[in-house]
Amino acid sequence: MRQLIMAAIAACTLALPAAAADSAPVRMAVKPLLCVVDKGASSCIMSFDIRWKSVRPNEYCLNDSAKPEPVRCWAAALDGALLQEREVSEEFVFWLGAPGGVDHLAEVKVSVLRVDSADRRRERRTRHVWDVL
């Protein structure tokens, strides 16, 4: 039993560097991350500043979870940047992966906040004396 446990630990220890090598750490930053929608509007036109950086050169594709095709691919790159204008009406994810791959090496979620409501009661001013918001 003890030998089995030791073997499992050794296998995991040896397997970890291999897994890390297959998917090199990639970091991605996207600005802005929030679309605020109010009455009379159903979407935001947003200009995204997307930057990513990897520890090893590889072929990477930037994907948009709402679109089937990659937004852009880079060949043997260590980093990349893109200005992308997009209409946003629902939450989605920008993610970076290998061409044709489904693994998200890095991902950033863009949120949509609706500050209005179809239910007018939610827009009524609260009345307690301490309410200031």
Place this chain on the structure above:
Amino acid sequence: MRTLPANLLKAVTFWALACLARADSAAPAAPPEPPERHWRLGVALGYGERTNPLIQSEKIPVLVDLDIAWFGKRWFFDNGDVGFAVLDRPAFTLNAVARVNTDRAFFSKTNTRYINFQYLAAGNTSSLVPPPGSQQPTEVQAFRPPRRDYAVEFGFETLFDGEWGAATVRAFHDVSGTHDGFEVGVDYDYRLTRNRFSVAPSVGIEYKSRALNDYYWGVHADEANITLAEYHADAGFGWHAGLRSNYYITKHLRAALSVNYERLQDSVADSPLVKQDYVLGYFGGFAWTF
């Protein structure tokens, strides 16, 4: 400006019935929106205060502001108000609401002062003249503003909104037998949102009946004494204006700044119980919506 026709409540009832009648001829409902959560929970932390117009009272500090609301298909609870959506039409929503009167809150943060019933006049110490029938006090006496009770009020509010902003018309009457008065009011606000920033100026006017004003802000005969003359507050109009702004940092977190000014009715402002003819509130902080 201080008086209204005696049948004001009848007019308000007519307005509520007019809303009901208009509902039949209203346009068809808009396409349904995605369902929203029943609960709305939020907390704001920061610093603010609300002045207290009552004599011998302290400002009301605002360090935490909780938002607790629940909205069902028709019933709702909104920070102490319990309501029922009588009608919900594309042009307006008519709610029946039970609430607690807010004037009472000012009577919660009061101080006791010790008053020596002597005063200095031209360098000489003289005695104050007591009201007829009462004894001249000779010792230092404790004095604090009179007690007032909470009132439960029931009424109707109609909410309107559109590209032009949002408006509320409301009418409430005491149903707890506390003051037996009523209040009617109109509010308007317009929210402008640009990117992550929103600002919403608001204005409103309200009319409070003599019974309501006199209960809270009058000095009743049994409360009058050497320092507090009997006073009867009359009906009248007050108004308020405010500005609320938010900067949305994330979907749940926002920086909030708001200021609100309320001008009391003339007859309330003239009461010996009132030291300021306005209520000013402000708050700055961060709000989290769950």
